Amino acid sequence: MLQGIAFYFFSAVMIASALMVIAARNPVHSVLFLILAFFNAAALFVLLGAEFLAMILIVVYVGAVAVLFLFVVMMLDIDFVELRRGFMNYLPLGAVIGGLIFFELAFVMFVWTADPGAPLRPTPAGVTNTEALGRILYTDYIFYFQTAGLILLVAMIGAIVLTLRHRPDVRRQSISRQNARQPADAIEMRDVKPGQGS
């Protein structure tokens, strides 16, 4: 019974916060509601018994991706009047895309049925979640996993290349050179006689 209550609670909060993501007027509030939705999704994963996925969802999406989202949104200076102006122009296109996605979701929901022989628990007995996922990823699907890693690597190098600028006019700090400096290199002691120094 407790699980049922928890399920309906988390689902209700998740749907409400997902609605608020598009309904909120302040974009920062939107991102915060998005984080709440992620969080509740993680809670639903825990209820399913997929605790590893739940934690990864929070670490990756909430802990890293959404923080960067929030950074960008906070820095933006958004003019609401400007934002509302093009609304009518974009409405037909938005409605078509929204309708298409809704149709696809509804199609999947009514056509697809779960395999009646599929196990209810996501992991085989006696193996923890983390182990089961690791075995599948690193034995059965190792090449797909490596390919995904390579794609991410390419994306990362691309981002670095796009943002890297060599600016010769900027003075940079070289920590090792600074640490290697001795007092004798920087300071010279002069014995100045009274009345003779210039």
Place this chain on the structure above:
Amino acid sequence: MVFIQLLQSLGLPYEAAWLLSQVLIITIMISVLLVIVAFVLLADRKIFAAVQLRRGPNVVGIFGLLQSFADLIKFLVKEVIIPSGANKGVFLLAPLVSAITALSTWAVVPLDDGWVVADINVGILYIFALSSLGVYGIIMGGWASNSKYAFLGGLRSAAQMISYEVSIGFVLITVLLYAGSLNLSEVVNAQRDGWFAFSFLFPTFVIFFISAIAETNRPPFDLPEAESELVAGYMVEYSSTPFLLFFLAEFVNIMLMSAMCAILFFGGWLPPLDIWPLNAVPGVLWLFAKICFFFFLMAMVRSIVPRYRYDQLMRLGWKVFLPISLLWVVLTAGYLLASGRVPL
């Protein structure tokens, strides 16, 4: 467990008994934790004062023992000031997020063999996830205050915590390679034959300790609240109880990081040697002593080391700790495989 049996003997159904006993255990744990935090706060100020040849708080109670409680009452009865330009909801939510995430992290910390509120399989990941959630309290507070200082402090703090979380993540991976489990109790049990700090993992312990100081925004990494530049950073507009909650969250997190040092590298509740006078002491006391030791180290670092500049902080996180910890993940895996000691 004891509570559940007690409540079930009173005629309650299992689920109700479970719920009640969990609530009881959590209440007891939080109250004990908060009382300890009050004294830890005092100890922090006393150590800081002793390094500077001062006496520190010594007026309220003998040796100033009741100082923290006096401060608590002061914070509670002061007026809550909300800046007129602030975003009220987010402004008041931010300290709550900080305090709740800090306190709920303690749910998976094993205090002794079996003394843990939630003995989940992914304990390390849970702590990692919740400590990454703690960033939100700071960003939200910095943004909602609608002040330049607070906003800059919040941004700095978020960037800092994200940077150091990466190397903490790799350090945690080396530990779980050694222990073969993400469950914190099993991590401690894997150290029965020798603490992880006195093995191949010693360099990662050093990285973890320094990153833990950076993660909790303590000096020398207290740039978010650097008083010489940002007044008090994200906390600048806060007063009274919301300020108290931020402060509390910071100290609960410091305690947690000390506890994590003890659990991941120094054998948690285990005595240093499994011989008679040592193993007769309850495990909770061993853990507490270890937490106190690491807290003392952090307090000494705070009072001795000067503050880092921001670019130096980022350099240390990304150019020193990240490569070393990544390299150590590879080396640890190779070492375990070569010596045939892979757990599982």
